[in-house]
Amino acid sequence: MGSLGQVTPQQMHFSEPLPLRSGAVLADYTLSYETYGTLNAERSNAVLVCHALNASHHVAGVHADGSVGWWDNLVGPGKPLDTDRFFVVGVNNAGSCFGSTGPMHVNPATGRIYGADFPVQTVEDWVDAQARLMQRLGVEQLAAVVGGSLGGMQALAWTLRHPTRVRHCMAVATAPNLSAQNIAFNEVARRAIITDPDFHGGHFYAHGVVPKRGLRVARMIGHITYLSDDAMDAKFGRELRAAELGYSTQEIEFQIESYLRHQGDKFSEYFDANTYLLITRALDYFDPALEHGGDLARAFAVARGNGFLLVSFSTDWRFSPARSRQLVKALVDNRIAVSYAEIDAPHGHDAFLLDDARYHAVMRAYFDRIAAEQGEPGAHRPGSGSPGPGRAPAGGGERSEPGGHRPGSGSPGPGRAPAGGGERSEPGGPHV
Amino acid sequence: MSERKDLELIAELVPAGSRVLDLGCGNGELLAHLRQHKGCSGYGIEIADANVHACVQRGVDVIQLNLEDGLALFDDNSFDVVMQLDTLQHLRNTERMLRETARVGRIGVVSFPNFAHWPNRLRVLGGRMPVTKVLPYQWYDTPNIRVGTYADFEVLARKTGLAVTDSFGLQAGRVMRRWPNLLASVAVFRFEGR
Numbered sequence: 001m002g003s004l005g006q007v008t009p010q011q012m013h014f015s016e017p018l019p020l021r022s023g024a025v026l027a028d029y030t031l032s033y034e035t036y037g038t039l040n041a042e043r044s045n046a047v048l049v050c051h052a053l054n055a056s057h058h059v060a061g062v063h064a065d066g067s068v069g070w071w072d073n074l075v076g077p078g079k080p081l082d083t084d085r086f087f088v089v090g091v092n093n094a095g096s097c098f099g100s101t102g103p104m105h106v107n108p109a110t111g112r113i114y115g116a117d118f119p120v121q122t123v124e125d126w127v128d129a130q131a132r133l134m135q136r137l138g139v140e141q142l143a144a145v146v147g148g149s150l151g152g153m154q155a156l157a158w159t160l161r162h163p164t165r166v167r168h169c170m171a172v173a174t175a176p177n178l179s180a181q182n183i184a185f186n187e188v189a190r191r192a193i194i195t196d197p198d199f200h201g202g203h204f205y206a207h208g209v210v211p212k213r214g215l216r217v218a219r220m221i222g223h224i225t226y227l228s229d230d231a232m233d234a235k236f237g238r239e240l241r242a243a244e245l246g247y248s249t250q251e252i253e254f255q256i257e258s259y260l261r262h263q264g265d266k267f268s269e270y271f272d273a274n275t276y277l278l279i280t281r282a283l284d285y286f287d288p289a290l291e292h293g294g295d296l297a298r299a300f301a302v303a304r305g306n307g308f309l310l311v312s313f314s315t316d317w318r319f320s321p322a323r324s325r326q327l328v329k330a331l332v333d334n335r336i337a338v339s340y341a342e343i344d345a346p347h348g349h350d351a352f353l354l355d356d357a358r359y360h361a362v363m364r365a366y367f368d369r370i371a372a373e374q375g376e377p378g379a380h381r382p383g384s385g386s387p388g389p390g391r392a393p394a395g396g397g398e399r400s401e402p403g404g405h406r407p408g409s410g411s412p413g414p415g416r417a418p419a420g421g422g423e424r425s426e427p428g429g430p431h432v
Numbered sequence: 433m434s435e436r437k438d439l440e441l442i443a444e445l446v447p448a449g450s451r452v453l454d455l456g457c458g459n460g461e462l463l464a465h466l467r468q469h470k471g472c473s474g475y476g477i478e479i480a481d482a483n484v485h486a487c488v489q490r491g492v493d494v495i496q497l498n499l500e501d502g503l504a505l506f507d508d509n510s511f512d513v514v515m516q517l518d519t520l521q522h523l524r525n526t527e528r529m530l531r532e533t534a535r536v537g538r539i540g541v542v543s544f545p546n547f548a549h550w551p552n553r554l555r556v557l558g559g560r561m562p563v564t565k566v567l568p569y570q571w572y573d574t575p576n577i578r579v580g581t582y583a584d585f586e587v588l589a590r591k592t593g594l595a596v597t598d599s600f601g602l603q604a605g606r607v608m609r610r611w612p613n614l615l616a617s618v619a620v621f622r623f624e625g626r
Contacts, residue, residue, distance in 0.1 A: 309488070328495055329505045332475065335451070341484050342496045358481045365488040372491070 001078035007061030007069070009034050009099060012136055018094075018129055021285075024119040028108050031133055032092040032099030033057045036075065037083035039138065044374050046087045046139040047367075048130060048166075049075065050147030050154035053222070053279050054271055056098035059090030073355040080364035085371050086143065091130055095121040095278040103274035104205060114274075116202020121278055123150070123286045127157045131165060143370050144168040148352035149319060150279070153286045156327070159303035160288055168370055169303075170363065172311040173352040175323035176296050176330070177287035182318060185225050186280040189218035193273045202274050211273045216264030218276055223263050228315035228348035232256065296326060297333035308338040309366045311359060313351040339366065437605030438543075438618060439465060442517060445541050445598065445622050446470060450512035453536060455499055455529075456519030458483050460492030467492075474511060500524055503532045511537045520544045521576040530592050534625030540594065546601060546612070546619040548581035553614075566617040582612050582619040594623040 009032050017025040034057045039046060049059045049071060060075035060083070062068055075081045075088055092100040095118060103118035110117075134142065145166050147155040152174025159169045178186070193199060196214030200207050224232075236256040245253060252258045292298035308331055312324035321342050331338040341362045345351040351359070439462055446452060448470045454463050457476025460483075466472035476494045478484050487494035497505070500523060514537030516529065521544050523529050533540040545566040546552075555562035561571040569576065580588075582601060589596050601608035601616020608616040 325497075325505060332495075332505060332510075333507065335473070337493050338475070338495070339484075339488050339493050340495045340497075341481075341488075344481075358485070361485050362488055365485055368489065369491050 002076060003072065004036050004061030004069075004076045004083060006064060007034055007036065007058075009057055009063075011099065012133055014129075014132060018125065018132070020119055020125045021122040022120050026094055026101070026119055026125075026129075029094050029101035029129070030099075031057075031094065031101075031129060033133060034059060034061070034069075034090045035137070036060055036088045036090075037086050039087040042374075043138055043140065044143060045085060045371075046089060046134065046137070046142050047081060048134065048142050048145045048158075049081075049088060049090045050126075050130070050145065050151035051090065051093065052147070052149040052151045053283070054267070054276075055151075056096065057090040057092040057100075058098070059088065070353065073353075074360065074363065080360050081146065081367055082371075086367070087139075089134070089137065089139075091133055093121065093126040093279075094129055095275060095282075097270075097272035097275040102272065103202070103278065104272055113203075113205045115205055116274060118274060118278065121282050123153045123157045123282055124161055126282070127154055127161050130154070130158075131162050134165070140165065142166040143374065144170055144367070146170040146172075147174070148172040149174055149349065150283055150286075152319075153283070157286070157288065159306045159308075160299060163302050163305055166306060167373075168307045168309070168366075170309045170311075170366060171327070172363075173313055173316055173319045173324075173349055174310075174327075175319045176289060176326050178283055179323075183284050185221060185318075186284055188221050190277050190280060192217035192221070193276060196273075199273060202277075204273065210268070212268035215268035215271060215273055215276065216261070219264045219267035219271075220260040223260060225318045226349040228317065228346060230315065231347045231350070234346070235259075296330040300330045300334050300336065303331075304334055304336055306336065308336060309362070310338065310340045311343060311352075311362060312340075313343050313345045313347070313349070313359075315346055316349045316351060318349045435605060438602050441602060441605075441607055442515075442541065442543060442620060443470065445539075445620075446472060446513050446515075447539075448472070450474075450539075451510075452513045452515060453477065453506065453511040454515040454517070455503075455533070456516065456522070457487065457492070457494060458518075460487035460490050460494060462515065462517065463487075463492045464490050499529065502528070503536050506536045508535050509538055513537055513539045513541060515541045517541070517543045518545070521578055521580070524577060526578070526580075527588065527592055530588070530594065534592075534594055534623070538624065539597075540623045540625075541621070542585070542623070543602070543618055543620045544580065544585070545576075546582045546616055547579040548583060548613045549603075549617045550614050551617075564617065582616065585619055585621055589621065589623060594625060596621055596623045598622040 011030050011032050013030045015028055017027045019025050055070045058069045060069035060072045077084050092098050094101050096102050097104060103114045105114060107114045145155045145158045152171035155169045155171045158166045193211055193214035196211035198204055198209040199211040199214060204211055239255040241252050241255055241258050288299040289296040310324050310327055312321040328338055328340045343359045345356050347354055443465055446466055450472045452466055452472050452474035454476040457463055457478050460476050463476050476487055476492055477497050478494050479498050484494050484496045514533045516533055520526050520542060552562040599621045601612030602618040602620055603616045
């Protein structure tokens with residue numbers, strides 16, 4: 001398995017307005033994207049990768065500045081999403097802060113920076129914009145759309161908005177909507193940002209400040225929810241920063257405090273406050289059953305032509321296996337082809353970004369199946385159909401010992417980078 | 433139920449074109465066979481990671497669930513056939529699982545190792561638990577939490593209110609309709625809910 005090496009982002013400008021779910025329009029916008037691999041002559045091997053809260057179009061490979069793509073452990077030559085077979089597209093959603101049109105850009109209607117006036121985005125709006133991008137790239141129908149967490153919601157929405165333009169949906173660690181508890185966490189994060197005196201109602205750019213305090217707290221609370229209790233305990237426990245307690249109410253005593261503050265500090269340096277509000281709102285709003293009287297099965301009736309792979313992780317309490325099972329039920333009720341893997345992994349929601357052997361083996365097997373359906377030569381090369389070199393996961397696909405596979409580097413710590421085991425690359429940490 | 437011939441004989445109980453739910457589907461071999469030879473569709477249920485992976489690899493739709501948690505995912509009569517092959521002896525609540533099988537499927541098909549097969553009887557007469565091709569485990573190291581006999585199942589089926597529409601034993605790739613409780617290592621039942 002190799003790396004894609006250096007990759008370069010591209011941009012596509014769209015002048016035709018995008019109608020949004022809110023009734024507003026995105027008048028004129030640019031999407032940043034990256035592509036890996038080659039679109040085949042039949043244009044049948046395209047796979048779209050949707051990103052989660054704080055990630056971007058930089059899915060795999062390395063940028064000139066050294067930053068590694070957020071799903072580099074999954075996407076690349078010989079990897080589960082094999083760029084030797086598939087034409088892979090990563091796209092940054094509008095409203096984000098990593099290159100596509102967002103709140104820090106100038107509103108063409110007013111000549112001023114959007115700030116808080118950037119139109120509210122929904123998962124469905126993003127998917128519509130992605131569909132336009134795929135059209136421009138010459139892809140009438142995706143072989144698959146893939147995403148985790150909020151990215152998984154986009155993958156699901158593809159099958160509801162554009163069911164004939166995608167064949168397979170692979171949705172990892174996701175949910176049919178957010179629970180009240182999930183919305184509550186988002187709201188705490190938003191209040192932290194909005195009540196920061198430097199927020200200035202979302203127009204802080206004009207004041208030359210950034211609501212960093214709010215962003216830090218938002219990131220801290222988010223980070224807690226992406227990890228399992230056990231993972232946090234394993235990494236930090238009650239470890240102290242100093243040799244002994246300082247009996248201070250305000251200084252750092254425990255390593256976990258130090259870690260969260262560090263994560264918050266880093267995040268506040270690169271993430272946009274309005275983007276955080278927009279993206280958490282998109283999460284809150286996603287609820288395909290809503291317009292079907294709360295009946296999720298009816299919502300998925302349009303997706304009958306699609307195949308699905310759903311994956312959840314046992315310790316993910318933010319997007320728990322029970323939520324994925326609701327999706328499975330909706331699909332089964334519609335007699336839709338679905339496979340579902342519930343991976344016993346210790347890392348909580350973060351697991352979807354990590355290199356867990358069982359998880360990646362299932363993803364690889366499903367991509368093999370898609371390739372085989374296409375009748376691609378790649379599907380029949382040695383090691384494709386049967387376990388072989390570069391095919392079998394560590395452990396040869398056998399059931400692993402409980403806790404035996406420590407994904408990533410030796411230290412299965414929270415917030416590990418997707419590849420390399422170092423710190424998460426920026427823009428990275430594509431949580432939720 | 434690894435034996436190919438047994439699998440084919442059991443597959444004959446499934447009407448062509450059926451929508452099938454295979455509880456404890458293993459590596460998906462039966463569902464793949466039913467899809468290929470009888471135009472069936474449906475899903476397998478598995479708990480083991482390796483089997484889930486094997487199913488996805490062969491293109492069989494598999495749902496990773498613990499059968500002990502029940503079949504709440506599936507509506508009443510949502511499948512033509514619910515299979516439960518070589519699974520029953522691993523489950524804590526056999527009776528509840530049978531009721532669930534009858535609730536979800538129009539037809540239920542169950543197979544399990546027949547403990548009353550004569551070599552097993554001889555072995556027990558000799559004072560030891562049997563270790564055979566069908567029951568390959570030592571008594572102290574086995575995934576089977578129970579063993580039962582062909583005759584036992586007939587009693588349970590009556591108690592559970594299942595109408596047995598066909599039953600036979602399997603021995604060395606052959607259907608045994610005569611004295612199956614004595615002569616067959618595997619018991620097979622097809623039933624419908626009443």
